[in-house]
Amino acid sequence: MAHVELSLSGAFVPQARTPAEAEFVTSVERWSATVSVADEPCLVIDSSGLILAVSPSASELLGLGKPVEALGQRLGPALRLIDFTASAGPLEEPEAEKIPPLLAVRSESLARGLLRVAGEPPLTVDAVSTPLRTGDRVTGSLTFLSPVRY
Numbered sequence: 001m002a003h004v005e006l007s008l009s010g011a012f013v014p015q016a017r018t019p020a021e022a023e024f025v026t027s028v029e030r031w032s033a034t035v036s037v038a039d040e041p042c043l044v045i046d047s048s049g050l051i052l053a054v055s056p057s058a059s060e061l062l063g064l065g066k067p068v069e070a071l072g073q074r075l076g077p078a079l080r081l082i083d084f085t086a087s088a089g090p091l092e093e094p095e096a097e098k099i100p101p102l103l104a105v106r107s108e109s110l111a112r113g114l115l116r117v118a119g120e121p122p123l124t125v126d127a128v129s130t131p132l133r134t135g136d137r138v139t140g141s142l143t144f145l146s147p148v149r150y
Contacts, residue, residue, distance in 0.1 A: 027132045028052065028140040036067065041145040045101050047138060049075045058145055061125070062117055075101055080118040088122055104129035104141040111141075114148065124148040 032044045032053035041058035045051055051074075054067045062079055064070040070078060081091035081099065097103075103111040108131050117123045129143040 026134045026139065028134065031132060031140075031142050035142070041147075043075075043101070043143050043145070044132070044140055045075050045105070045143075046140045047105050049102055049105075051075055051078065052140065061123070061145060061147060063119060063123075075099075079115065082116050082118045082122060084114075084116055088116070088118070090118075091116075100127040100129035101141045101143040104131045104143070105138055107131075108138050124150075 028044060028046065035042050035044050035053040035055050038055040039057060040055060041061045042055050043051060043058050044053040050072055051064075051070050054062075054064060054070050056067055059065065059067040059070055064073075064078060076096045076099070079099075081096055082088045083091050083095070097106075098113075099115055100111040100113045103113075110131075111127075111129045113127060115125045115127055117125060124147070126146045126148055127143050129141045131138040132140040132142055
């Protein structure tokens with residue numbers, strides 16, 4: 001029969017360390033830096049709905065102009081959202097507050113849905129959003145966008 005013997009020479013005591021710089025950067029700041037140079041259409045908003053970062057492809061897709069021009073704008077009005085009716089009327093405030101980027105902040109959970117943006121022709125976009133947290137509170141959301149082709 002095999003015999004195994006274990007011997008410990010001393011207790012392990014973790015060394016004190018200085019927190020890494022990355023520990024002081026919030027997830028909103030980290031994702032904003034990533035989104036601003038991303039190839040994929042995506043954006044980051046803060047908890048009040050202001051655009052903090054938008055990828056060049058998302059800015060083009062949504063008709064926001066140059067990405068830097070979209071920063072600091074409120075998401076709902078910047079998008080020129082319309083409803084899904086044949087008349088394509090402006091999306092009213094209660095419904096506009098339910099779009100995935102804003103819903104992810106408010107519900108503190110994943111959100112997915114379709115957006116219809118004014119244009120010629122109107123654009124339908126599939127949006128998937130996740131809340132971004134700092135500690136235990138939601139401080140924004142990250143949204144990935146995909147145009148719906150039909």
